[in-house]
Amino acid sequence: MYRCLLITCILWALCAPALAQELQGQDGNFDGVEFAPFLLKTDVGMTAAERRRFASNYARIVSRNLNHFLNAFNMDASDFERYAQLRGAEQGQFDPQIRLRIWRRFEPMVADLQKRYDTQAVAGGYMGQIQPRDEYGEPMGPAFREIATYAAGQSQEAVLRIIYHELGHLFMQTFMLLPAEVPNWLEEGTAQLFQYRPGNGTNPEEDRLRQLAWAYEMITHDHDFGRVIPWRELITVRNMDNLDFTYQSPLRSTQQYIQVWLITEYFVSDRNRSRAYMQMLNAMKEAVEQRWMNLVQQGRTGAALFNGVRYYLYDRQNEIFRNAYGRDILAVEDLWQEWVQTEYNRLLRRNPNLRYYRGTWHLDRRAGLAPSAEVRAEAIARARSIFEEAIEELPSNPVGYVGLARIAMGEKDEERARELFAEANRLGSQHFETLVFGGEALIRNNEAAAAIPGLEKALEERPSHWEATFYLGKALIITGQDVERGISLVRSAFHQRMSDPQVRNYEAFGHYLLGNYRQAAALFADIFVATGQRDAFSAAAAAITRARQMDDEDVENWLGRLQQINPDLAQDLHRRLIQEQEAIPLGFTPAGEPAIVGYTVSEDEAVIPVPQNPDQGQQRRRR
Numbered sequence: 001m002y003r004c005l006l007i008t009c010i011l012w013a014l015c016a017p018a019l020a021q022e023l024q025g026q027d028g029n030f031d032g033v034e035f036a037p038f039l040l041k042t043d044v045g046m047t048a049a050e051r052r053r054f055a056s057n058y059a060r061i062v063s064r065n066l067n068h069f070l071n072a073f074n075m076d077a078s079d080f081e082r083y084a085q086l087r088g089a090e091q092g093q094f095d096p097q098i099r100l101r102i103w104r105r106f107e108p109m110v111a112d113l114q115k116r117y118d119t120q121a122v123a124g125g126y127m128g129q130i131q132p133r134d135e136y137g138e139p140m141g142p143a144f145r146e147i148a149t150y151a152a153g154q155s156q157e158a159v160l161r162i163i164y165h166e167l168g169h170l171f172m173q174t175f176m177l178l179p180a181e182v183p184n185w186l187e188e189g190t191a192q193l194f195q196y197r198p199g200n201g202t203n204p205e206e207d208r209l210r211q212l213a214w215a216y217e218m219i220t221h222d223h224d225f226g227r228v229i230p231w232r233e234l235i236t237v238r239n240m241d242n243l244d245f246t247y248q249s250p251l252r253s254t255q256q257y258i259q260v261w262l263i264t265e266y267f268v269s270d271r272n273r274s275r276a277y278m279q280m281l282n283a284m285k286e287a288v289e290q291r292w293m294n295l296v297q298q299g300r301t302g303a304a305l306f307n308g309v310r311y312y313l314y315d316r317q318n319e320i321f322r323n324a325y326g327r328d329i330l331a332v333e334d335l336w337q338e339w340v341q342t343e344y345n346r347l348l349r350r351n352p353n354l355r356y357y358r359g360t361w362h363l364d365r366r367a368g369l370a371p372s373a374e375v376r377a378e379a380i381a382r383a384r385s386i387f388e389e390a391i392e393e394l395p396s397n398p399v400g401y402v403g404l405a406r407i408a409m410g411e412k413d414e415e416r417a418r419e420l421f422a423e424a425n426r427l428g429s430q431h432f433e434t435l436v437f438g439g440e441a442l443i444r445n446n447e448a449a450a451a452i453p454g455l456e457k458a459l460e461e462r463p464s465h466w467e468a469t470f471y472l473g474k475a476l477i478i479t480g481q482d483v484e485r486g487i488s489l490v491r492s493a494f495h496q497r498m499s500d501p502q503v504r505n506y507e508a509f510g511h512y513l514l515g516n517y518r519q520a521a522a523l524f525a526d527i528f529v530a531t532g533q534r535d536a537f538s539a540a541a542a543a544i545t546r547a548r549q550m551d552d553e554d555v556e557n558w559l560g561r562l563q564q565i566n567p568d569l570a571q572d573l574h575r576r577l578i579q580e581q582e583a584i585p586l587g588f589t590p591a592g593e594p595a596i597v598g599y600t601v602s603e604d605e606a607v608i609p610v611p612q613n614p615d616q617g618q619q620r621r622r623r
Contacts, residue, residue, distance in 0.1 A: 023152050027108040035063045037080045042102040044151055058102060061201055062163060069167060069194065073175045074278065083174045092142055099146035102159065106150045106495055124495055125149035125162035127169045145170065153492030155463030157202035161195050168194040180288040180309040183317050188240050189264030192257060206462065211258045213357035216344040218255060219337050221382065225375050226366045229255055231333045235317065251369045266336050280324035284313055287320060356399035356433065359386035363406060380407060398424035402433040409441060417441055432458055436468045446590040448475040469493050477510045478592050480609030486510055501530035505594040512545055512586050513609060521545040536566040540573060540596055544584050547577045
């Protein structure tokens with residue numbers, strides 16, 4: 001089966017979810033609307049009319065932005081017709097209509113992706129071209145192109161960003177016409193350009209500032225871990241969604257996407273450079289067409305013809321770039337770095353948050369992903385100096401105090417954190433960073449209920465902010481105020497940062513609190529596998545949860561796994577769960593961390609929320 005697939009693994013904290021609402025509908029029951037050359041369908045809605053209304057809202061917004069895509073590539077509708085004709089549209093072998101599907105839920109979207117494309121990929125969105133086949137592997141109808149994402153737990157702007165990113169890929173491939181890959185740095189950079197374009201309806205301004213500040217630090221801070229990736233490396237990468245980057249080197253993955261976006265911004269930010277950019281793309285297209293004709297004349301067909309052009313441009317890119325820009329690609333690297341620093345300084349006066357964002361590069365990214373204690377300490381020290389600089393330069397702005405308070409929280413200096421957050425509140429109690437991270441401090445101080453109003457306000461202000469999403473989800477679950485919504489928020493947070501499986505503990509605990517023990521146990525099992533099958537907590541929690549379903553056989557299985565990690569804990573749980581048939585509760589520590597009552601938190605200190613709307617379901621509970 002011929003399949004072409006581009007995945008948007010949502011790894012960026014740059015495309016995060018937000019206000020979660022429970023969307024009604026039946027998985028896979030789609031209705032939609034047409035706007036040439038697209039058919040936008042969704043399974044969000046209980047009736048066909050509701051589904052069409054939901055689809056129409058997105059179709060209207062996307063269609064308003066299509067002219068920007070067409071103008072960027074100097075394209076019109078005939079380019080889509082030529083693309084389809086080349087692939088056999090007139091013979092019924094290719095459908096020129098492009099499917100754009102917005103699934104209600106993440107899980108069925110991924111299951112559909114994995115089944116039809118025969119892949120194990122887990123993605124928040126994708127663009128693909130596929131030839132449908134029946135159960136015997138025979139072609140079943142024409143091939144077609146499609147874009148897909150999901151809606152549950154995401155804001156409209158988050159869904160749109162994924163769609164715009166994938167449209168960037170689709171338009172680039174339509175422009176090229178023939179199946180040759182534009183060098184990945186150029187294609188991903190262009191897709192990012194559309195995703196974060198001001199005025200596209202997704203309010204990307206703060207994310208643009210943050211990425212600029214992070215790039216500034218990557219360039220100016222002299223440390224191997226997190227230093228800007230040399231262009232010599234970057235331009236040779238053929239798949240930035242490669243799992244080696246996504247999971248094994250998440251910092252490198254973040255850097256790549258930031259760099260290719262800002263490189264493309266640099267090329268199009270000046271009229272002369274922008275003209276050269278289009279000249280380069282046109283030259284690449286012509287080079288591929290010539291290569292194609294030469295191979296056809298040599299008698300190549302099928303896979304041999306396809307493989308002969310697929311990576312052709314990687315070897316030709318420097319020559320084509322030089323003809324367009326008047327110098328080699330690598331000779332522009334220093335000019336780009338100077339431009340990034342100039343842009344930062346130009347925007348700093350009216351955007352003081354840039355200093356704060358510079359600090360978060362070290363605190364949130366380098367320290368959080370540091371390969372050693374020494375690197376982590378260096379990253380935190382660098383963040384501290386930047387936050388102190390922010391206070392010195394702008395003493396009336398709260399962001400420096402927020403940054404230092406966050407460092408104090410990480411160092412378990414709760415008293416110092418309270419003092420700094422108090423000063424930040426005095427300077428700007430409604431400042432976004434104060435609302436978000438002040439809310440996190442309240443959760444950690446056993447005041448999750450008090451954190452909810454500020455986090456709600458923060459999420460309303462920036463529906464695409466990962467921390468606001470995650471902290472609000474945690475608070476809603478810990479307090480039991482709205483566990484179902486909390487689950488939806490935390491699930492979306494995990495889908496955006498899959499490199500941290502422990503985020504799912506809150507989702508699992510939410511299901512446990514609602515009596516959805518089967519879902520909770522499945523999530524604990526996922527966490528156990530994702531953490532290398534060495535996480536005693538998730539194994540113990542899975543055993544405790546399965547005991548709630550009276551499934552002693554599976555409890556024994558989980559205790560057997562736990563025996564390999566923590567024999568003493570496994571033996572004690574076996575006594576209580578199997579021999580004494582005791583129900584052991586799960587709850588939270590006073591700091592809001594998931595806990596096993598009587599083990600990782602004392603019974604006196606444990607926080608065990610009572611959901612306002614528990615779903616008892618059909619599961620049996622031990623008394």
